[in-house]
Amino acid sequence: MKKLFFLLCIILSAHFTNAQSYIGFLTDNYSGVHGVISNPANITDSRFKTDVNLVGASVLFANDYYGIKLSDVTSGDFDFEEDATKNPSNSNNIFGNVDVLGPAFMFNLDKKSSIAVFSRMRVNYNINEINGETYESISNDFDETEDFNVNEEDYYLTGNAWAEIGITYARTIYNKEQHFLKGGVSLKYLQGLGNAYTSGKDVTIDYDADGSNLGGGVTTGSITTTGEVNYGHSDNIDGNFEDFDLEIIDGAKGFGLDLGFVYEYRPDFASYNSTDSDGNIYGRKDKNKYKFKFGLSITDIGSIKYKNGTANTYDINGTINEDDFENEENFEDVLNNLYREINSGLSTKAMLPTALHLNADWNMLKKFYLNLNTDLSLSSNSKENTNRIANIVSLTPRFESKGFSFYMPLSLIQGSGFQWGAGFRAGPLYIGSGSILSLLTSNDSKAADVYLGLKIPITQKSPKDKDGDGVTNKQDKCPKVAGPIENSGCPWEDTDRDTVLDKDDQCPEEAGPVENSGCPWKDTDGDTVLDKDDQCPEEAGLPENSGCLYKDTDGDTIYDEEDKCPEEAGPTENNGCPWKDTDGDTILDKDDQCPNTAGTAANNGCPEVTETVQKTLNNYAKTILFNTGKTSIKVESTTALIEIIQILKEYPNAKFSVEGHTDSIGSAVNNQKLSENRANSVKDFLIEKGIDSSRLSAVGYGETKPIATNMYKDGREQNRRVEINLVK
CATH class of the missing domain: 3.30.1330.60 (OmpA-like domain)
Incomplete structure (x- = not known):
């Protein structure tokens, strides 16, 4: 009966594989080299100088048939058939994946670019849209099994295992004020480890428990099938899927490509920047600078070609005896011995699960973030031997710091429903699960995943500022004494101790007042009157005359400052002005008793009465x-x-x-x-x-x-x- 169940699993499956790995951990800015998994642009302008992953693994299993309570499973004596809750429907699904990140490292080439080298092993499988009622029937003994009929029509199934060795290059593309953009690309060499697939057209299966009489009163079931089945596998699979081992296969090689971009909106960019004494701007490498971050990437573009693989097509129209089916050793023998082969080939090509990833990250408050991630399959669900991811939407709040991060993802996974998990990173250790809290709180959990790993993280150091002057020790020429940025962190000197700093002092080695830019006031003409007060700074004069000499323009021995007629000689008693003779009688007005009327000297300048x-x-x-x-x-x-x-x-x-x-x-x-x-x-x-x-x-x-x-x-x-x- 197990072979019949396996036949049903192969024929009735569709592939939902490579579900999200390391759920929650990949949202962390301190995930380091793991960032290449979802977006190769993540590794540049990161919080790491270098990050070395030693080993890490992520395992996921999900279905919509079995429901369990975690405490029952861990109690010790648990049987899925007896103790699990069963949820049969016309379209039940089972899928899972293993994603192992082996030795990997990343480091910065320069301020704008980074590189990563990684190794990875991946295994993907699933059973999709199986009739749950049928599964319950065939899981019992034959004597208790009733007739059943499955009308599956067309189907596609792919299982694949491969190893990757990849190199990632990422670079800052645009960095101006609040806008930042970086991009990255990963080139991957792929080594096939095993591949099997099947697809069918117009497939039906009709099981009749009393269909055949073998004589002597012994009755056995019959299996009537219709349709066409394609079946292919790598040369390390012999048809018995229970026993094959993953191994490097000669001629099973391929190449893959990942592309990604990340945009960051940095409204407070200036607070993370400093300027050195040469005017060069340098930013904090140890801090996330964004308020919002948006990522876009396409991963797993490529395929693996199994040159020595087998690819056959079978006509399964007909009826076979259940005993004949049970006597065959494996599924391939069933097809080859009980059905008619109509086409055969020697090569299979496994397509990678190409996917689109959209990511938005919001820095809500200091070390608290909220992440929204969507993974969408770009592979056709009706193309044989093509891996596909399960579509997923995750909302992950997290606390993030250099030494410790904690996240609690809330996810909706296609075919598995709502999942609630938790995880953390503490130094070199990262561990978590995208479903652990669902398992702990639900009596009917249908998914389980876990990841665990160790790495050697070497983060960017916080810039030290011993003297607290805002200039980091690396840029500070006086790291023990506070000073301004424009003087490379050194205090401005006052050589002449005149309270005017040398940077502002036009005479730094000679004391002078602040109002004269630190220079002493000059006395150019040496008249003891400083130039600032001397109205005649280049000619010696008298202090009482603002440093100027008194002038006597008209030469009448009366200085111009006191001479009311400075350009015309006159006596002192007339304030330096000449005496007037208004009436022109030769008698000066000062002596003329009739200054306005001509007269005679004998009559004191007045006219005489004749x-x-x-x-x-x-x-x-x-x-x-x-x-x-x-x-x-x-x-x-x-x-x-x-x-x-x-x-x-x-x-x-x-x-x-x-x-x-x-x-x-x-x-x-x-x-x-x-x-x-x-x-x-x-x-x-x-x-x-x-x-x-x-x-x-x-x-x-x-x-x-x-x-x-x-x-x-x-x-x-x-x-x-x-x-x-x-x-x-």
């Missing part, structure tokens, strides 16, 4: 008429008075006496009084019209100074007069 002028005055004065017996001046005398005023103004400093005279008619007393009053009337008129009162005096002589006889009328008229005489 006899002619005196006569003219009196001629006008004699024409002044008074009302009879009164002191009031007649109107018709106004013209004569105006003329008198004009003459008086021409001699502004001359003083005049207005003299009144009468005839002898009347009493001498009255005549005296009348003469005085009339003299005062003329004086008052002149003062009223602008003549200074200090220049005028009035006097009356009555009848005492006649100029003609009073005996006659003409004589008396001449005696009644007013005279204006110069007071000498």
Whole structure:
């Protein structure tokens, strides 16, 4: 009955292999050389100087038929047939893989590029879409087995084992401010270790428990099949899949290719950069700098050609006896001895499980991250001898640091459902499982995986800054004394101790004030007045004159600063200005009592009243008429008075006496009084019209100074007069 079950496993399988390896661990920025598994770009700009993997293995088994409780399995006496929960359906699946990363290492070539060399062994298998009810039937004894029928139509199955030796090169492509992009490629030499596949067309299997009578009352079952089956395998497989060993096969070789890119968004890029004294920018190599990281890669492009492999096609239309089936030693004998071979060949070609990987990583807070990863198969599910991965989506929160990381992946795996796991990395040890928490908490777990390994991680060192000045010891020319970046971490010196640092001091070896850029103030002309205060810095002068000499432009012995006429010589008593002679009478204004009117020296610069002028005055004065017996001046005398005023103004400093005279008619007393009053009337008129009162005096002589006889009328008229005489 086991051969019948194995026949069903081969015929009814489809391949979901190479499920995610090292679930959770590959999200870690400290996974090191393991990063080439999912994306070859991961190894450059990494947190490692070098990373050496000693050995690591990841094993996964998943199905949707058996459900177990982990505590029952580990109790010691557990039987799958008796104790496991069974979930039969029309399409049950079983698949698994082993992924061993052997000796591998990575290191940095320079600041922008890295290289890795790795060895790897991989085994993939699965059983897919088996009818669970059928499996329950054939797993029992024949006597208890009932008839069953399976209509499988077309199917494809592939199992493959191979070893890889690969080299990876990764390089920074773009690094500017907050944007960073790197890419990588892995070239892999593939060595086949074993391969088997089968595919079918329009396949059905009908088992009749009472189908054949062997005589003597003995009845055995019959197996009726229809369709066409393709079957191929490498030359180290003889048809008995239970006993073959993995081994290097001559002529089983191939090549593979992985390509990948990683973009990082670094909004705080500046906080990770420093500038040395030469202006070169260097960044922290020991820190993740991104807020968001996005990865895209395609892996396992290629194939392995088994040159000595066997590939046959069989017509399985017909009915065979169950006993005949049981008598055959292996599955290949069943096909060769019980069915008709319609085609045969000597070569098989196993395609790698080409896949697309999308990865997004979010640095939520310092050392806490959240990763979203999707693995999608790019291989056709209807192409024979082609490996395929199971599509998977994983959400993994993690804590990450240089020495320790912890992750808890939550995954949805095609054909296996939800998985919850945990893992950690501690120094050289990494261990974990993508399903351990599901196994611990569920009574019906259908998947199990585990990975474990040891490596020698040599991480980038944190830059040391012994003096705490922000310049790392490697870049610091004074690592024990704090100093600015622009001076290579050394403090600025103050050679002359004037409190102005040498970098700002224009006279670093000579003390000077801050306001003069550390230079002492100069006294170019040596006059004890510093140049900063000296208005004549190149000519010695006097401190009280801001360092300048007093000038005497006009040579009058009076300095220009005090000379009101600096360009014209003049005496000291006139503030350096020459005395003026405004009226041009050769008598200086300072001595001229009439500076605006030309005069004579004898008259102190004032014009002299000549006899002619005196006569003219009196001629006008004699024409002044008074009302009879009164002191009031007649109107018709106004013209004569105006003329008198004009003459008086021409001699502004001359003083005049207005003299009144009468005839002898009347009493001498009255005549005296009348003469005085009339003299005062003329004086008052002149003062009223602008003549200074200090220049005028009035006097009356009555009848005492006649100029003609009073005996006659003409004589008396001449005696009644007013005279204006110069007071000498």
